[in-house]
Amino acid sequence: MDQYLFIIVDGVIYSSWLFIIAVGLTLIYGVMKILNVAHGSLYALGAYAATSLGGYWIAQGQPPMGSYAMLILAAILVGLIAGPVIERGLLRFMYGKEEVVLVLVTYAVFLILEDLSKLVWGVDPLSIPEPYSLLGNLEFGGLIYPTYSLVVVLASIVVGVALALVLSRTRQGKILQAVIHDREMSAAMGINVSRVYLVTFTVGAILGALGGALTAPTISVQPGIAADVIVLAFAVVVIGGLGSLGGAALGAVIVGMVRAWAVHKWPEVELFSVYAVMAAVLIMRPKGLFAIPEARKI
């Protein structure tokens, strides 16, 4: 019985992390119909920036509790710089091309950012352990968990609820929904679509970077993390249905629970299980669990 409790707790922690790394991806796809491969790079940039800013903060002898603010600041900075540069500098010339071509364009951005982060931060592993070690551990159900995991869970709930509220309750959210539903008609009604795209992409970039910044204290930040994370994020959003916020949450829970179950019960299939679920969902429901049916266009 206890083992199932551990699986559920592990699953919740992993699901929360997955939701944070995937939510920006699904937001950008929902609004702009771009499956952003570079989302993984934004995650990596967020993690790198967090080690730099956080490390600088600690080295200055500032109160270590402030390092949490540094993580968030790092994510916002990365998103505010990289988002507009990528969207205004490149993507806006690509709108109207096929979705697959846009995947290739963002894949090119992914390749460029891979090396850029190596040029800026080098190839050696970096770390920022303070925010993680500072909180100590927490006993739950007879097992000891790092309290920092709770921070990640809370952060993902805050991000999810905030996004859902903005989308459903605010004027900006309504505008966004209009653009998602019909871009041309919204433009005709006087919505500044290119501004909506810029803001969406920037917010998505901040969310991607936030995923990296919040993960940075728990891993060693090194080249290759972008490639690992983006396929996981793909799995999450594809399972839930591309472009759906609820879908991303559901996808995160499914992948998180499956992986937690595999880790405890059948460790050989841990990595395999995630993609097996992704393939299974794509086979049963080709457009994901929460997909909206689309008319076949001739």
Next chain:
Amino acid sequence: MFKDRTSQILLAALVILLVAGPFAPRWAMFLLNVSLSWGVVVLGMMLLMRTGLVSFGQGLYYCLGAYAAGVLHSKYAVSDIAIMLLASIATAGLVAAVLGLLLAKYRDIFFAMLSLAFSMILFGLLVRSSELGSTDGFGLSVSTFAGMALPEGWDRYAVFASAVVATFVSAWAIHRYLNSHLGRLAGAIRDNELRVEYMGASVRRVIHLNYVISAVLAGLGGGLVAITIGHVDPEMAFWTTSGEFVFIAILSGTGNVLAPFLGATIFETVRSYAYEILPNWWQIVLGVTMLLVIMFLPGGLWSIFVRGRKAT
């Protein structure tokens, strides 16, 4: 049979490479050997792209082909080039025939995502299988060709010659196929599959067939790389490997069967130098090149050669 220009170039390249092989320096032979093997994989990618499909999972068949050859060597003590390559082709072809039943229904990013998922499944399995060397993979070697022992010092040339012949046969076969009635349906499906159905052709069957052909080519390429490098590892199924195939296919263009080999040779040559001179700039070069090609040269490098002429 060899009346058109592409076939003649292929035939000439076959003869020149086979004759010049023994005199070429070892590094050049190796580089060309790997380039041709990758070219075979990209040739399959090109066929898919002509059909309007981009796969982010060709690494699946590339890796299967390589492991088929590797497992024959490590588990069954077979080190015959011909048998290994046949095993690569058969494994990739069989798996593709089954998965193709599913994938033939998918288009656009969903095709890309499902093929990605399949290749990541293989990656996940191989990483955890200690019997097959986990993340390190394992090594292999060759000693005979179709039962004939390879003379001392000629094993590298035998591998090279196999790659050259395999390249020639696949490129020429695909060239003929693309100009056949069935092959021409690929472009029609990309343009408008509903119209193709109205004309009485089965879109699913054509896509399935092209998918299997592309997988067989990827498997063959994987087998060739395995016997060339003498090592296989799970990274071959990771999505970034498939991404490199996509990159070369975009760079080359889908205009002609020669294009993938040109693209792969440029790619491998630049990579082997870039790794040494500017290791942290290589992917920036790739990314920028890819953007430039997408924006200004949608037909790939090949379209430079046919500028002014009517593209076929």
